[in-house]
Ligand SMILES: Nc1ncnc2c1ncn2[C@@H]1O[C@H](COP(=O)(O)OP(=O)(O)O)[C@@H](O)[C@H]1O
């Protein structure tokens with residue numbers, strides 16, 4: 001809530017990320033407001049995942065400034081564990097903890113970080129599982145779930161810390177087509193509730209319907225951004241036009 | 251995170267500090283001399299059927315101590331271990347059928363000679379070989395590092411024979427009995443005693459080119475101990491006790507007696523087990539102690555070093571790699587000798603063979619453990635750590651709650667394997683004189699010369715405990731996988 005004064009959840013300025021001599025992000029600028037849903041699209045290898053991972057410092061930015069929730073995370077003195085509590089992240093491959101049950105996956109962080117005592121945490125975790133439609137799977141192990149179910153548990157797990165922002169990195173790319181809808185429905189519900197979200201996705205339908213803004217990335221640059229109607233129906237940048245032609249005709 | 255690492259380091263140093271602390275010994279007001287002896291060198295140093303060490307050396311040093319009013323503490327640890335212990339100031343003196351030579355005088359001060367032992371050649375009972383001339387083109391069995399071997403080599407060119415060398419007297423004798431070699435060279439009293447006790451060989455040459463046995467202390471140390479030994483020896487020779495001691499083991503009357511007892515002994519596998527129940531049980535117990543304590547300490551040490559390998563701290567990674575490199579790279583045998591002989595030389599503190607053995611196994615097995623612990627952790631998918639950290643869990647918590655539980659599952663088969671290796675590796679500690687199962691076997695064989703049967707018994711015992719250990723580990727594994 002620290003960002004309340006100017007209503008900005010994420011402010012990225014001149015973000016550069018190198019892997020060795022390979023410049024992957026070439027000076028990005030992006031601001032995301034409270035309650036805003038931003039979808040990022042673009043060809044594979046353009047730096048979308050890297051950008052997302054710079055927001056919670058799974059990757060160290062090479063230069064530039066990243067301010068999330070009012071914390072300057074490019075400053076090494078910032079306590080990242082604290083900041084990460086406020087940023088939920090959902091991965092392409094779910095990354096559920098296979099040694100824990102579904103319920104334990106969701107409760108792990110609140111209990112370890114003393115956000116709630118066991119009773120309260122259990123209650124909340126069950127409520128979250130109910131929310132994503134998996135209340136009856138609470139005591140199952142991740143290995144026994146389908147991909148779509150795993151991803152919904154992963155979303156519940158990220159929500160358990162009451163984050164202000166949710167990051168999604170291609171949350172449906174690893175799913176069988178018939179599972180995609182359930183996961184997208186959960187995400188739509190979240191958006192409706194006013195969650196600030198940054199979603200890297202290839203689901204153009206979802207982006208059109210849910211996004212407040214769509215960002216097109218290519219070659220480590222943000223090439224174009226705008227509201228969904230404008231970007232999908234009247235793309236300005238030839239790279240955007242080319243990309244959309246390929247994706248929508250596929 | 252920093253704090254955790256410091257805590258690791260502290261734990262490391264506490265474990266070793268505690269180990270080292272137990273090594274310091276206080277000197278009592280009246281000095282007790284620690285004296286090392288051989289254990290497999292009948293009739294000078296060997297274990298009697300009652301399990302007590304006996305022989306000419308043992309009786310002699312005890313009589314001299316009594317004569318001179320000295321307090322002594324005899325340590326039957328084997329020739330090599332005894333000699334090295336004296337060199338390292340771990341012991342004060344050694345009496346182990348040790349021939350006085352020029353080379354040895356560089357390192358040791360010797361007493362007056364207490365026994366002259368000439369070298370003889372022995373051949374199989376029915377052999378036609380009568381003299382060195384009959385050896386041309388044939389094979390001769392020798393024992394590594396002995397005067398007998400030196401003598402045989404000095405005449406090898408002249409008589410044109412081939413040589414095979416053995417570590418144990420018993421193996422050397424057997425090579426002649428089975429006919430692989432036609433003759434063996436050995437000190438006369440040793441050979442004579444062996445033949446009395448049933449080895450099917452006969453002596454065909456007169457004692458020659460022998461050496462004098464002496465009691466030894468480290469050069470420049472303990473001169474008063476040498477003086478007392480010499481004075482005592484003189485007195486015993488004068489009052490006839492010396493002759494009595496020698497006659498007890500080599501005299502005509504004892505020949506008959508020894509042969510008689512040898513005949514009565516039941517040398518079946520079961521008979522040998524019954525005669526040696528005490529010794530075998532003791533050896534087994536020692537092996538189990540060594541194994542259990544080492545497994546526990548090596549696991550703690552290995553897990554700490556293994557974690558240091560994966561934590562995001564350069565100095566810890568480096569330290570861990572270095573420790574693994576050194577202790578995994580060094581042969582266990584060398585490490586054991588280095589710790590038992592070398593560490594006291596560096597620190598000035600004595601260290602018991604048992605403790606040296608435990609430290610050796612902890613470091614060596616711990617290094618292997620560390621390698622598969624870090625391997626197991628690395629085998630856990632990166633995404634697991636990222637997911638845990640993205641929830642706000644600090645590194646340590648993520649490690650403990652998410653990564654380690656998965657890593658340990660991967661490591662369990664390696665742990666079981668390592669436990670079994672540790673058990674087997676305890677046998678190597680016989681070099682520093684620890685009376686574990688293997689050393690017990692060597693000692694029993696030195697007395698009864700039943701090599702094949704005794705090793706069969708020992709092998710079966712190892713297989714049985716390895717089987718039990720495997721079952722136990724598998725049961726634990728099943729419980730953890732539930
Ligand atoms: N850990 C890494 N080390 C080196 N190069 C990387 C690493 N992660 C990503 N890259 C490179 O950065 C570029 C962008 O990758 P990424 O952000 O995953 O793209 P996207 O998510 O848009 O497909 C790619 O060329 C990729 O090879």
Ligand SMILES: [Mg+2]
Pocket residue numbers: 048049050170
């Ligand atoms: Mg990606």
